[in-house]
Amino acid sequence: MASPLLKIRAERDRLSAIERRIGDFVLENAHLLRDYSSQQLAGALGISQSSVVKFSQKLGFRGYPDLKFSVGESVAREREPIAVAPAATVDVPAVADALWQGKSQAEAATRSINPESGLQSIAAALHAAGRVVVVGSGEDNLAARAFALRLSLLGVAAAYHPDPALAAAQVAGLGEGDLLALFSEQGQQPALLQLAKLARERGARVLSATRHSSNPLRTIADHALLVSAHDARPHVAMLLYHSALQQLLDVVIVQLCAMPGRQARLADHQARMRRLLDP
Structure with a gap:
């Protein structure tokens, strides 16, 4: 399944006003989402808990716990450090592979939002x-x-x-x-x-x-x-x-x-x- 953060960015213009509020909160606080239950997230936004559940399901998840877990995995992948040798010498092959992968993902994401x-x-x-x-x-x-x-x-x-x-x-x-x-x-x-x-x-x-x-x-x-x-x-x-x-x-x-x-x-x-x- 594609990154939930990418899905939110790609679908934002087609979301309802409440869904955009939820999506924007997830994007801006992705690294903190693991600390929020669906009830806490709903309370922070002043919406119903069912709106959070429906938002998660609209993105293709069974419910909010699955969305939260997937967001956590995406954040971890984005923050994965590039290996650096002890003497501060950059591991060029590792850097090149990571950069190539990042560029490929960015280009795929960009292609998906430009019909x-x-x-x-x-x-x-x-x-x-x-x-x-x-x-x-x-x-x-x-x-x-x-x-x-x-x-x-x-x-x-x-x-x-x-x-x-x-x-x-x-x-x-x-x-x-x-x-x-x-x-x-x-x-x-x-x-x-x-x-x-x-x-x-x-x-x-x-x-x-x-x-x-x-x-x-x-x-x-x-x-x-x-x-x-x-x-x-x-x-x-x-x-x-x-x-x-x-x-x-x-x-x-x-x-x-x-x-x-x-x-x-x-x-x-x-x-x-x-x-x-x-x-």
Whole structure:
């Protein structure tokens, strides 16, 4: 059975208000859930005990005790330390295997919450766009810049901006048929929200790339790319997030390549680059 934490994240948008409250509590307090009985959990949330039981069963468990046990196992797996030699020398094969497994799990989780039809709609929107402005700041700028470059290679009129303030002039010039792509892991940056609102006012569509969470940027966007990547160690969580995001963007690019004329544009650009680079 898949991780209950992953199930809650994947199903959150389809849960009722009470179920979301229970799910959010479980996600935020997974490491403490073993100390809560169903009655205590219900009391902490001000709901009935039967709501907790029904929530557990909706996730595929026989009851709350099974859910609690499975959550405990998931937390233990996420917190399992990577082996380190006594002399503080990193066991490279062990680290590589653990990281590969973590990335695979994050990419599988991300794939499960991004339906194929949604990715096809995003590829179609990019194909039809007159202009595309891509904005990403901080750690999000690397993925945003690479995405804009790949769009350009496929013949999409894409411009990348690392600074939301400087991007405002470009966004103000967007109109019907254009698209603004915003990269923000947490989806909370006020400057990006202002850009999204400006684009919508101009008639352009908005694509967001964020974590699979309830965030204002995802809410305002016409299309949303969602990433599910979690680890108790911040430095590993960061790597898993960007790996899963890159895989998601690569899928969109491959689908865009299937659109009429895009592969020919790519071949033309690659031929020009070879002529420039060859001695």
